[in-house]
Amino acid sequence: MDSEVARGRALDAAERLFYGRGVQAVGMDDVRGDSGVSLKRLYQLFPAKEQLVVAYLERRDARWRARLAEHVDRYEEPGTRILAVYDWLGQWFAEPDFRGCAWINAYGELGATSAPVADRVRAHKGAFREFLDGLAAGAGLPAAVGGQLFLLAEGAMVTAGVTGGTEPARAAREAARVLLGAAGADTPAADAVGVSPPSATR
Amino acid sequence: MDSEVARGRALDAAERLFYGRGVQAVGMDDVRGDSGVSLKRLYQLFPAKEQLVVAYLERRDARWRARLAEHVDRYEEPGTRILAVYDWLGQWFAEPDFRGCAWINAYGELGATSAPVADRVRAHKGAFREFLDGLAAGAGLPAAVGGQLFLLAEGAMVTAGVTGGTEPARAAREAARVLLGAAGADTPAADAVGVSPPSATR
DNA sequence: AGAAGTGGAGAACGGACGTTCTCTGTGCTT
């Protein structure tokens, strides 16, 4: 098996298992069994479990943010783009294997004992925060509003993770809409906002 | 040593250690060392570690909510009472040993593997949510606003836990103020709100 | 064909930790 393929399979299995059961509840042998990559190869690719965890968080971070950006980029109007974030969160929450935010969970598990993991979590949250700041700036809003939108999103993730429902996304969206309106965003009033992509007319 | 005293000391040590380092990073022997309660006694009081964890979460929940309620009850005006929640969160975040929300952390660590722990987390978050719903109702606001206030608070806890700062509380407070204003709460406009307790004129 | 390197399966090692057990001392009861 090619090294790249092995790496991909190992990370696929690690992501499935770590995210689904928690990092500490999954042994390297579980990863081996689920990926078909032998222990020897696993340790060649990732010399310690912690590095596999970090690689899992990094790869998931890249994909998560790419998917979010892709969804948001289906819209052009700045206010709509902001609200689209919460629509996308709602879709995420509805996925059958959704188990909360991988980074918040990892931080709860390892933040106090593993500096590399804690760093990855901070990096991910920082990048998401900057993404929202960018959206806010695009709507002519101050960065403070970006921070508020961030808090709403984080709260929705945590709440959806713990309660298992999807409606925190709707509540966060509604709150965001109010905040945008009060901040005088360059945006329509917008109950109709976000019901369908403007260009996704396929 | 009296049984009640031993229980209290065990829970004190468990709380300090579990909250500070994470549950899985702390062994029963650490609890023994920190509490001075022998292993035999520990297992008489809590037949398994999981029960010690549950007891820790329950006791902390009672104290956390009592302190929050106590702070909020220093105010009478409904809008002020709501904003006081975020002031209190800011005080909490500023405590030197603050390491995020104990329940969110515990859920990330054990939510997938321990149903009793997951139940305790849901119970705590449910109670906090109801507390905010009550405050919202007191201000003549619909329960939906309570949900939004809840998301802001949760987001602030997570963000403060990960980044280690206290300013998420201020950001959440500001967002809450905007939401209250937009929802037409029976409340003053309120930059001056919450700077000092109305009756704490000592 | 033979040699040498590669990779996989899985045993083995070492430490950590949840839980139980043993031993010893102590204070209380009769």
Next chain:
DNA sequence: AAGCACAGAGAACGTCCGTTCTCCACTTCT
């Protein structure tokens, strides 16, 4: 004073798990 219940200290046990090692089949190059 003798016996007894209990408590503490800490050893012991069993399991789990991260990591390494052994052994063997297979490929590849000369």
